[in-house]
Amino acid sequence: MPGDSIIELCGVTKIYSLPAGDVVALDRVSLTIENGEFVAIMGPSGSGKTTLLNQLGCLDRPTSGDLFINGRNTREMNDRELTSLRLNTIGYIFQRFNLIPLLSAYENVEFPYLMKHRRPDSSGRVGELLAQVGIDRAMATHKPPELSGGQQQRVAIARALVNDPHILLCDEPTGNLDSVTGQQIMEMLTDLNRKGRTIVIVTHDPGVARYAQRIVTVRDGRVA
Amino acid sequence: MKDIILQLALRSIRIHFLRSVLAALGIVIGVVAISSMGMMGANMTLSVTEELSKMANIVVITAASGSEGGPGGFGGGSDEKISEEDFQEIQKIAEKYGLVYVVYRESDRIKVGDREGRSTIYGLDEDVMRRIFTLSDGAFPKSTSSVIVGPTLAGRYDLKVGSRIRIGDEDKGATTTVKVVGILEERGMSNDINSDMAIIGSEKLFTGIYGNEGEYNQVNLILNDINDSQKARTEILEKMNRKKTRVNVQDSSRMLESITSTLGTMTTFVMAIAGISLLVAATSIFNVMMMSVTERVREIGIMRSIGAQKSEIRRMFLYESVVLGLVGAGIGAVLALGIGWVVVLAMVGSTDYFFLPESLVYIPFAMLVGIAVCILSGVYPAWRAADLDPVEALRAE
Numbered sequence: 001m002p003g004d005s006i007i008e009l010c011g012v013t014k015i016y017s018l019p020a021g022d023v024v025a026l027d028r029v030s031l032t033i034e035n036g037e038f039v040a041i042m043g044p045s046g047s048g049k050t051t052l053l054n055q056l057g058c059l060d061r062p063t064s065g066d067l068f069i070n071g072r073n074t075r076e077m078n079d080r081e082l083t084s085l086r087l088n089t090i091g092y093i094f095q096r097f098n099l100i101p102l103l104s105a106y107e108n109v110e111f112p113y114l115m116k117h118r119r120p121d122s123s124g125r126v127g128e129l130l131a132q133v134g135i136d137r138a139m140a141t142h143k144p145p146e147l148s149g150g151q152q153q154r155v156a157i158a159r160a161l162v163n164d165p166h167i168l169l170c171d172e173p174t175g176n177l178d179s180v181t182g183q184q185i186m187e188m189l190t191d192l193n194r195k196g197r198t199i200v201i202v203t204h205d206p207g208v209a210r211y212a213q214r215i216v217t218v219r220d221g222r223v224a
Numbered sequence: 225m226k227d228i229i230l231q232l233a234l235r236s237i238r239i240h241f242l243r244s245v246l247a248a249l250g251i252v253i254g255v256v257a258i259s260s261m262g263m264m265g266a267n268m269t270l271s272v273t274e275e276l277s278k279m280a281n282i283v284v285i286t287a288a289s290g291s292e293g294g295p296g297g298f299g300g301g302s303d304e305k306i307s308e309e310d311f312q313e314i315q316k317i318a319e320k321y322g323l324v325y326v327v328y329r330e331s332d333r334i335k336v337g338d339r340e341g342r343s344t345i346y347g348l349d350e351d352v353m354r355r356i357f358t359l360s361d362g363a364f365p366k367s368t369s370s371v372i373v374g375p376t377l378a379g380r381y382d383l384k385v386g387s388r389i390r391i392g393d394e395d396k397g398a399t400t401t402v403k404v405v406g407i408l409e410e411r412g413m414s415n416d417i418n419s420d421m422a423i424i425g426s427e428k429l430f431t432g433i434y435g436n437e438g439e440y441n442q443v444n445l446i447l448n449d450i451n452d453s454q455k456a457r458t459e460i461l462e463k464m465n466r467k468k469t470r471v472n473v474q475d476s477s478r479m480l481e482s483i484t485s486t487l488g489t490m491t492t493f494v495m496a497i498a499g500i501s502l503l504v505a506a507t508s509i510f511n512v513m514m515m516s517v518t519e520r521v522r523e524i525g526i527m528r529s530i531g532a533q534k535s536e537i538r539r540m541f542l543y544e545s546v547v548l549g550l551v552g553a554g555i556g557a558v559l560a561l562g563i564g565w566v567v568v569l570a571m572v573g574s575t576d577y578f579f580l581p582e583s584l585v586y587i588p589f590a591m592l593v594g595i596a597v598c599i600l601s602g603v604y605p606a607w608r609a610a611d612l613d614p615v616e617a618l619r620a621e
Contacts, residue, residue, distance in 0.1 A: 059529055059614045080533060087531025098526045098618070102235040107228065112530050114228045159530065 005068075006166060006198050007033040007056055012065035014051055014221075025051040027221040028065065033200060035166070038193040040212035041202045048221040049202045050171055056200060057090055057169045058082045070166070087116055091160030095172035097152040099144035105155045106130065106140040113162045129158040133188065150181035157188060168192065170201040174208055186211050229536055233543035236516060247512040248552035250505025255556025255594040257498035260564040262586030263578070265491025267568045269484055270577040275412055276480045281322075282416045283445040283456055283476075285314060288469040305439035310470060314443050317463050321456045322448040325352040327417065328430040329441040334423070335390040335399075336381040343377060344422040345391060347430025356446070357419065361385055362406030368429045372406035374420040383407070389423065391433060400433050416444045453477055502594060505552070506601045513545055513605035524609050525617025534610040541606035542599065549598025553591040560587050 014026040025048045033039055043049050054060040055067060058074055067074045069085060077085070086092070099108045109126045130140050133154035144152055153173060160168060170189065174182030190211050193199045201212060209215050217224040237244045287304035306314075306326075315324045328347030333340060353364055357372070362385035365371055373383055383389070383404050392399035402425060411419050431437040445460075447453060453475040464471045517524075524537055564587075569575050577583055 054615050057529070059618075083528070083531055083533050086529065092529050094618075098522075098529070100232070100523055100526055102232055102239070102523070103228070107231075111228060111527075111532075115531050115533075115536065163531075 004035050005032045006035040006037075006070060007031075007200070008068040009055070010066045010068075012055055012062045012067060014048075014055065014060070015063045024221050026055065026062070029218075029221070029223050031216060031223055033198060036193070036196055036198055038190070038199045038211065038213045039201070040209040040215045041200065041218055042204060042206075042209050042215055043218035043224075044204065047218045049204075049218050051221075052218060053169055053171050053200065053202045056167075057092055058085050087112060088163055089165050089167060091163070091165040091168045093153070093156055093160050093168065093170040093173045095175040097144070097149070097156045097176070099152055099155055099159070101144055104141050104143055105135060105147065105151075108144065108155055109140075109158045109162055112159060116163050126158075126162060129161055130155070133158045149176050150178075150184070153177060153181075153185055154188075157185070161192070166198060168197050168199045170199065172203055173201065174203070174205065182208070229540045230543050233540050233547060236520070236544055237547055240512075240516070243512055243515070244548060247505075247508050248548045248555070250508045251502070251549055251552025251594045251598060252556040252559065254498070254502030254505045254597070255553050255590045256560045256563050257501045258495055258593060259557070259560040259586040259590035260567045261494040261498045262491065262589065263560075263564040263583045264567050264571050265487060265494065266580075266583040266586065267572045267575070267577045269487045269491070270580065270582060271572055271574060272483055272487065273480060276476055276483065278412075279414050279416070280453065280476045280480070281447040281450050282414070283318075283321075283447060283453060283460075284416050284474045285443040285445065285460060286441070286472050286474070288465070288472050305436070305441065306443055306471065308438035308440075310464070311440060311443055313464065314460060314471070317460055318445045318456060321445060321452050323352070323355065323446040325349055325444055325446075326427075326440040327442045327444060328427060328434070328436070330430070330434050332391055333393050335394075336383065336387065339381060341381070344418065345430065345433075346417060346419070346422055346424045347427045348417075348424060350426055353424065356417070357411075357424075358409045359406045360409045362404070365405050365426055365429075368426055368432060369400075369402055370405040371402045371423050371425040371429070372408055373404055373424070374408050374422045375410045376420040377422065378404075378407050391423070398433075402429070416442075499593070502597050505594075506597045509545055509548060509598050509601040510605065512548070513541060513602050514608075516544060517541065517605045517609045520609070521612060521617050521620040524612055525614050525620065528612070528614040529618060537610040538606040541609050542602050545598045545602025545606075546595070549595040552598070553594040556594060557587050557591050560590065 009029055009031045011028045011030055012026055013024070013028055016023045016025055029052065041049050041052060051060070055062060058067075058069070061074075069089065074082060074085070099105070100111065103111060106126060109130060110121055113121050113126060127137070127140070135151060135154055135158065139147070139151065144155070147155065168189070173189070174185055177185065186208060189199055189201070201208065203209055285306070287306045287310075289304050311326055318324050325348070330345050331342060332345055334343045350364065353372070359372065360375065362372070371389070373389075377383065381387075381389075385404055385406065387404045388401055389404065390399050390401045402423070408419050408424075445456060447456060454477070457473045457475050460471065460473050527537060565575060565578055568578055568583075
C-alpha cells in the first residue's frame with residue numbers, strides 16, 4: 001500500500017438483491033485516492049457513481065472486496081467504528097443539502113461537534129465556520145426551510161467541516177443550485193482542497209469536474 | 225449541558241403537539257384509573273380494619289359441626305350447640321383471660337302491629353347485657369317479658385320504648401308478645417353479637433319461648449388484654465379438642481385477616497381492569513412512535529451519515545416516549561388526587577384515610593406503571609429507527 005493513499009478500494013463489488021434479480025451496482029472497482037487529491041467521479045445516471053461514493057463514505061459495506069481508509073480495512077470495523085469514522089474523518093456534502101429540519105442552521109453545524117465532543121462548542125468554531133461560508137449570526141438562527149438553497153448548502157459545508165475531517169465527499173453539491181451559486185460553492189471546495197483536504201466529488205456536470213485534478217469515469221459499475 | 229438529542233425529541237413532540245397530547249391522554253386516563261381503584265381498595269381496607277379492631281378483644285367459641293363418627297343427625301353445623309358441661313370447662317380455661325358468657329340465639333318471625341318480618345332473637349344474662357351494650361334510650365330489661373332492640377330494627381319497625389313485638393309463627397300457634405324497654409346504640413358489624421338488627425332479652429325469656437336450656441349457640445370471651453387473643457384461642461382449642469374436635473374458636477384477628485385479604489384480592493382485580501386502559505394507551509403511544517419514526521426516516525439517515533451512533537438514534541425516540549409518559553403520568557397523578565378523592569368518598573363513604581401513605585402510595589405506583597408502559601411502547605420503534613440502513617434512509621422522500 002502506498003504510504004500516502006488515504007482511500008484505497010481493492011476489487012470492490014456491490015450487489016443489490018432485488019425481487020427481480022441481483023443488480024451489480026459496482027463491479028470489481030479498484031481505485032486509489034492520494035492524500036490531498038481533488039477527484040471528480042463522473043458518469044451517466046445509474047452508472048454507480050453514488051453507490052461508489054456511499055462506499056467511500058462507509059455508509060454501505062461492499063458485497064466483496066476491501067476498502068482501506070487511512071490504511072485501515074473497513075471490513076474489520078463494526079458499525080460503531082464505521083460511524084465514528086464518518087464522524088471524525090469524513091465530511092459529507094449532499095445534493096439535497098440534508099440539513100436536519102428541526103434544528104437551526106447553527107445547531108445543524110454544531111450537531112456533529114456535539115456528537116464528537118459531548119459538550120457545546122465554546123471555542124467559537126461553529127460561528128467561525130458559518131462566517132467563513134458567509135452565514136451571519138442572524139441567519140444562523142433560522143431553520144433550514146427558511147433558507148435559500150445556496151445558504152443551505154453553505155451551512156452543509158460548514159457542518160461537514162466542523163470536526164476537521166481529512167476527506168470531503170460531495171454528491172452533486174451544485175445539482176440543486178443556480179450556476180452562480182454553484183460556482184461559489186465550487187470555489188469554496190477548491191479553496192478547502194488547497195488547504196490540504198482530500199475532496200471526492202460526484203457529478204455529471206463537466207463544468208464542475210473541471211475544478212478537479214483527476215477525473216474518474218464510472219460506467220456500468222466499472223471504472224473506465 | 226445542552227443535550228441536542230433531547231432537544232430533537234422535544235421539538236418533534238412540539239411540532240406534533242395534538243398527536244402527542246392525545247397519546248399522553250391515554251396514559252393520563254390509565255394512571256387515574258389505576259390509582260383511583262388502588263386508593264379505593266386501600267381506603268376500604270383501612271376503614272374495615274378500624275371498624276373491626278374495635279372488636280379485637282372478642283373471642284367467639286362455637287360447637288364444632290358434625291362430629292365424626294356420630295349418628296347422622298338432622299341440622300347443619302350452625303345448629304350444633306355447646307352443652308352446659310362444655311361451657312363449664314371453657315369457663316375454667318378462659319376465665320383468667322376475661323369475661324366468659326353464653327349466648328342463646330334463634331332466628332324467628334316477628335310482628336309489629338300488622339307488619340311482619342324476621343329477626344334474630346338473643347338470650348343473654350342481664351349483667352352481661354349491661355357490660356357489653358350501651359343504650360340510646362330506655363333501660364335494660366328487668367322482667368321476662370321485656371326486651372331491648374337494635375337501632376336498625378327499631379328504625380325499620382318504628383319501635384319506641386313501650387312498643388310491643390309479637391315473636392313466633394302464628395300458624396304454629398306459639399307466639400309470645402314482648403315489650404320494648406330500651407333501644408341500643410349502633411354497634412356496627414361484629415363477630416360476636418350482631419345487635420343492630422336484633423331483639424335481645426333475658427335467658428329466661430329466651431328459654432321460655434324456645435326451651436333448649438343449657439344448650440348454647442356460642443360462648444363469648446371478652447379479653448382483658450387484646451394481646452391474649454392468640455394465646456387464649458390456642459389454649460381453648462388445645463384443651464377442649466384434645467380427644468375429639470368439640471369447639472371452633474374465632475378471634476377477630478383471623479376474621480380481620482380474611483376480610484383484608486378478600487379486599488386485597490378485589491382491589492388487585494379492579495386495578496387489573498383499570499390496567500387495561502393502560503394497554504390501550506400503550507397501543508396509542510406505540511402508534512405515535514411508529515408514525516414519528518416513519519416521518520423522520522430521512523432525518524435518521526442524515527444523522528447516521530454525519531456520524532450519529534445507533535444508540536443516539538434510539539435515545540432520541542426513547543426520550544420522546546419517556547417525555548410523553550412523564551407528562552401523561554404527571555397530569556394523571558394530579559387528576560388522580562381529585563378523582564380518587566371523589567371515588568373514595570362515593571364508594572367508601574369516608575375520606576378519613578385518603579391522605580394516609582397506604583392510600584396515596586397508589587399514585588406513584590400508577591405513575592411508575594404508566595411510565596414503564598410508555599418506555600416499553602417506545603422500545604420497538606426506537607430499535608427500528610436505529611437499525612435503518614443509512615443509505616436507504618437517505619433515499620426516502
